[in-house]
Amino acid sequence: MSARNPADPALGKVSEQVSVSGPGEFDLIARYFAPLAGPGAFGLGDDAAVLTPTSGQQLVFTADAIISGVHFLVDDPAADVAAKLLAVNLSDLAAMGAKGVGYLITTAWPRALDEGWIATFAQGLAEAQAAYAVALLGGDTVATDGPMCLSLTAIGELPIDTALRRNGARPGDHIYVSGRIGDAGVGLRILRDGLLGGPAADRLMAVKRYHRPRPRLALGRSLRGLASACIDVSDGLVADLTHLSNRSCARMVIELARVPISPLADLIGGAAGAIVAGDDYELLFTALPADETRLLAAASAAALAVTCIGQVVEGEGVEVLDQAGNAVVIDHGGYRHF
Amino acid sequence: MSARNPADPALGKVSEQVSVSGPGEFDLIARYFAPLAGPGAFGLGDDAAVLTPTSGQQLVFTADAIISGVHFLVDDPAADVAAKLLAVNLSDLAAMGAKGVGYLITTAWPRALDEGWIATFAQGLAEAQAAYAVALLGGDTVATDGPMCLSLTAIGELPIDTALRRNGARPGDHIYVSGRIGDAGVGLRILRDGLLGGPAADRLMAVKRYHRPRPRLALGRSLRGLASACIDVSDGLVADLTHLSNRSCARMVIELARVPISPLADLIGGAAGAIVAGDDYELLFTALPADETRLLAAASAAALAVTCIGQVVEGEGVEVLDQAGNAVVIDHGGYRHF
Numbered sequence: 001m002s003a004r005n006p007a008d009p010a011l012g013k014v015s016e017q018v019s020v021s022g023p024g025e026f027d028l029i030a031r032y033f034a035p036l037a038g039p040g041a042f043g044l045g046d047d048a049a050v051l052t053p054t055s056g057q058q059l060v061f062t063a064d065a066i067i068s069g070v071h072f073l074v075d076d077p078a079a080d081v082a083a084k085l086l087a088v089n090l091s092d093l094a095a096m097g098a099k100g101v102g103y104l105i106t107t108a109w110p111r112a113l114d115e116g117w118i119a120t121f122a123q124g125l126a127e128a129q130a131a132y133a134v135a136l137l138g139g140d141t142v143a144t145d146g147p148m149c150l151s152l153t154a155i156g157e158l159p160i161d162t163a164l165r166r167n168g169a170r171p172g173d174h175i176y177v178s179g180r181i182g183d184a185g186v187g188l189r190i191l192r193d194g195l196l197g198g199p200a201a202d203r204l205m206a207v208k209r210y211h212r213p214r215p216r217l218a219l220g221r222s223l224r225g226l227a228s229a230c231i232d233v234s235d236g237l238v239a240d241l242t243h244l245s246n247r248s249c250a251r252m253v254i255e256l257a258r259v260p261i262s263p264l265a266d267l268i269g270g271a272a273g274a275i276v277a278g279d280d281y282e283l284l285f286t287a288l289p290a291d292e293t294r295l296l297a298a299a300s301a302a303a304l305a306v307t308c309i310g311q312v313v314e315g316e317g318v319e320v321l322d323q324a325g326n327a328v329v330i331d332h333g334g335y336r337h338f
Numbered sequence: 339m340s341a342r343n344p345a346d347p348a349l350g351k352v353s354e355q356v357s358v359s360g361p362g363e364f365d366l367i368a369r370y371f372a373p374l375a376g377p378g379a380f381g382l383g384d385d386a387a388v389l390t391p392t393s394g395q396q397l398v399f400t401a402d403a404i405i406s407g408v409h410f411l412v413d414d415p416a417a418d419v420a421a422k423l424l425a426v427n428l429s430d431l432a433a434m435g436a437k438g439v440g441y442l443i444t445t446a447w448p449r450a451l452d453e454g455w456i457a458t459f460a461q462g463l464a465e466a467q468a469a470y471a472v473a474l475l476g477g478d479t480v481a482t483d484g485p486m487c488l489s490l491t492a493i494g495e496l497p498i499d500t501a502l503r504r505n506g507a508r509p510g511d512h513i514y515v516s517g518r519i520g521d522a523g524v525g526l527r528i529l530r531d532g533l534l535g536g537p538a539a540d541r542l543m544a545v546k547r548y549h550r551p552r553p554r555l556a557l558g559r560s561l562r563g564l565a566s567a568c569i570d571v572s573d574g575l576v577a578d579l580t581h582l583s584n585r586s587c588a589r590m591v592i593e594l595a596r597v598p599i600s601p602l603a604d605l606i607g608g609a610a611g612a613i614v615a616g617d618d619y620e621l622l623f624t625a626l627p628a629d630e631t632r633l634l635a636a637a638s639a640a641a642l643a644v645t646c647i648g649q650v651v652e653g654e655g656v657e658v659l660d661q662a663g664n665a666v667v668i669d670h671g672g673y674r675h676f
Contacts, residue, residue, distance in 0.1 A: 042503070045585055047433040047569060048400035048494070050501045053391035062386035063491060065444035065478045095385040106403035106489040140403045146484015151444040153401060153491040156386070163388045165380070231385060247383055 025141045028115075032122035038102055038135020049137040051102065053157065059101075060156040060163065062092035068110075068148035073191060078117045079124025080211040081150075086128040087213050088234065089154035091281040094220035095232040097164040098156030100134040106151045108144040132217065162224040169229035169248035169286040173312040176295065178216055178282045178304045181237050182262035183209035185277020189268060198264045206264055213281035219306075222298035223285060230285035237275040238330050240284050241318045248286075253319045254310030256328055272328060275320065286312055363479045366453075370460035376440055376473020387475040389440065391495065397439070398494040398501065400430035406448075406486035411529060416455045417462025418549040419488070424466040425551050426572065427492035429619040432558035433570040435502040436494030438472040444489045446482040470555065502561060502568035507586035507624040511566050511650040514633065516554055516620045516642045519575050520600035521547035523615020527606060536602045544602055551619035557644075558621060560636035568623035575613040576668050578622050579656045586624075591657045592648030594666055610666060613658065624650055 034044045041049040053059060064085070068074050072081050090100050105125070109118065129135060137155070169175075187210030189195040190203055198206075216232070223230060229248050231240045237259065245252045254275075261274040268277060287295055292308070299306035310321075320328040372382045379387040391397060402423070406412050410419050428438050443463070447456065467473060475493070507513075525548030527533040528541055536544075554570070561568060567586050569578045575597065583590045592613075599612040606615060625633055630646070637644035648659075658666040 042505075046504050047430040048398045048436070048492075050434070050496075051397045051399065052498065053395075053397060057391075059389045059391060059397065060386045061389065061440075061442055061475050061491075061493070063442040063444050063477050063489075065446055065480050065487075065489065067446055067480055067482045067484075067487075070480065070482065092385040096388070098386070102399075104399055104401040104491050106401050108403055108405055108487050137399050139401050140489070142403050142405055142408065144405045144408065144484060144487065146405075146482060146487070149403075149405075149446050149482065149484070149487035149489075151401075151403065151478070151487075151489035153399075153442050154386075155399070158388075160390065166384050167380075243383075 028118060029141055032118055033136060033139070036122065036126055036129060036136040038137060041135070041137045044138060051137065056160060057157040058160050058163070060093055060096050060098040060158060061153065062089055063151065063153040064089050065149065065151040076211065078120035079127065082121045082124035083128035083212055085150055085152050086125060086132070087215050088281060089152050090132050090134070090215035090217060091213065091232040091234065093154055093156035094215045094217045095164065095230050095283060096156070096158065097162060097220045097224040097230070098158040099217060099221060100132050101155045101157050102135050102137040103152055103154045104137050105139040107139070108142050108149040110148055111143050111145065113148070132215065158224065164220065164223060164227050164230035164285070166229055166231055166244050166247035169244055169250050169312045171250055171312050171314045172288070173228050173286040174289050174292065174308050175252060175254055175286050175310040175312060176306050176308050177233065177237065177260065177284045178219055178299065178306050179280070180260045180262055181233065181280055181282065182265045182268060182274025182277050184213060184279035185268055185274065186262050186264040187211070188279065195267055197267050202263050206262065210279060213279065215281060216283045216302070216304065219283055219299060219302040219304050222302055223283070226291050226295055226298060227285040227287050230283060233280045233282045233284050234278055236278040237284065238318055238320065239276070244284070244286065245316060245318055248312070249316065251313045251315030251317055251319065252310065253313055253321065255321050257323050258307065258309045260305065260307045272330065276330060366456060367479055370456055371474060371477065374460065374464055374467060374474035376475060379473065379475045382476060389475065394498060395495040396498050396501065398431055398434050398436040398496060399491065400427055401489065401491040402427050403487065403489040414549065416458035417465065420459045420462035421466035421550055423488055423490050424463060424470070424492070425553050426619060427490050428470050428472070428553035428555060429551065429570040429572065431492055431494035432553045432555045433502065433568050433621060434494070434496065435500060435558045435562040435568070436496040437555060437559060438470050439493045439495050440473050440475040441490055441492045442475050443477040445477070446480050446487040448486055449481050449483065451486070470553065496562065500562040502558065502565050502623070504567050504569055504582050504585035507567035507582055507588050507650045509588055509650050509652045510626070511624040512627050512630065512646050513590060513592060513624050513648040513650060514644050514646050515571065515575065515598065515622045516557055516637065516644050517618070518598045518600055519571065519618055519620065520603045520606065520612025520615050522551065522617035523606055523612065524600050524602040525549070526617065533605055535605050540601050544600065548617060551617065553619060554621045554640070554642065557637060557640040557642050560640055561621070561623060564629050564633055564636060565623040565625050568621060571618045571620045571622050572616055574616040575622065576656055576658065577614070582622070582624065583654060583656055586650070587654065589651045589653030589655055589657065590648065591651055591659065593659050595661045596645065596647045598643065598645045610668065614668060
């Protein structure tokens, strides 16, 4: 792990607003992050980490960045922010059918940040890496005058040529989704907007699904050789189905009534609201109808429900049908950064 | 490459300040970053990239984050910022003796950023990845209300068990540095403080050394089996020597007069100033005196000068001697983030 930039006095002076009070970044790394270092990371004390790939495996890489106030609420618990950042990257690995191996993290902490926040963040990272059997391989710690900015690169592996892709869906395939859609969207609205209603237990569950998504790694691995295309539901069911449609050059038709939705979905507009809410990190995939029995067995082994919600047809785009078979107009104007 | 967070409408609404004008992040990725994607990155259109490791090789990982106004000047050219971010990560790989393979980048762009800046940034990345034979494997593009925040993870490879480490220096080893020390520090002072003096050609060279450091990848590879410890000079010669000292549990003694310094070093306090300036990205390493002939041949093959500047002795810490053999007091208070 590096704390290099700008430990050098020259580069450091680029900013004259730099504080030299409080613990140094080397101390922060040694205290909170070095204990998370895996084999080959040399206690974060070298220029880089070294990893020996497993024979016969390919490596899989993904990276995500998150900004305080944009991707997480400024008062989200530090441990949840850390665990979620790791989980959403592992969810990308799950969508490829890979298992997790390790990760690197870079953190830009606001200068006024309480050290306790960092300690709790590292604790959340420790819990998540233990839960998902990955280890810290490196990273960087810097300070910023802006909002907290965190970036994580996850590394996974899978047997050669078994990666699940987005481009393999073919007309005639069925469309499946794991778990339930809309929980995280409800959770966010409860936290951010003070959304009321629903039983307390469901409300807690929804908030937990928002704060601590669980990457579907076991399911993803069991879909190798079964799913023709796969993606994780991060942008929202319709948006992610659109990615599958675009990449596979095929039309995706789903029936709204078949989508397994949150018990609190009524709070966000019912099924139509749930399918445009994001952050559920379920797997959305396609497969031959003939493979459905094997699919359901794989899902059962992963302790997850899997539901057929529609099918792939010739054409392009995504169509959502109501119970009468009429097209539902989906308002998923969508979030754009710029 | 993902643009996921928060392309999902739910998560997106965390921030109410979000603009939806201008090109979307998917457009930015498609336009500027997809053309940089290497084999296995699927045009940045999948959840993750897949890489087949070379048989008999280990993989090497490092990551750095940089913030506008802290790690680079807000008016540094976009192409230089990009090329330097990649180069400083590759410099870490060089210090391990690895060759570069690929990289992932996450970018948090200020919302008001001109798209032309991003285009030029991508151009700089393209030039640098061509120069160093690496390819883009993935990343993420988000927007921020704060200063630009960039993070890059570099992936390299080297034959199993040949990594150069920081902990192998032993009493009796000589200490060497490649190239010249202080150029980048002078360059920064010229750009940031309007430092005057020196021939125009030297001034241009110093600024170029600051903007476009060249990772010493060929030298690093040729040091495998020769150097007992190695680090790249990013924090400054004395600071990085201190890292080698700490990790190797040995004392590093260098002679100031032997350090190859910038022709403009007088502008920053001479040799004493040069050895506490950072950002030169030369290799600093130790080796047995008996290997010096092989070392010099390796350096010559890499078209680099290598200079013996001192030796490793029993003890701890770093000592800098003047020509009379007296210890020089080094003021390298050092930059700390917190």
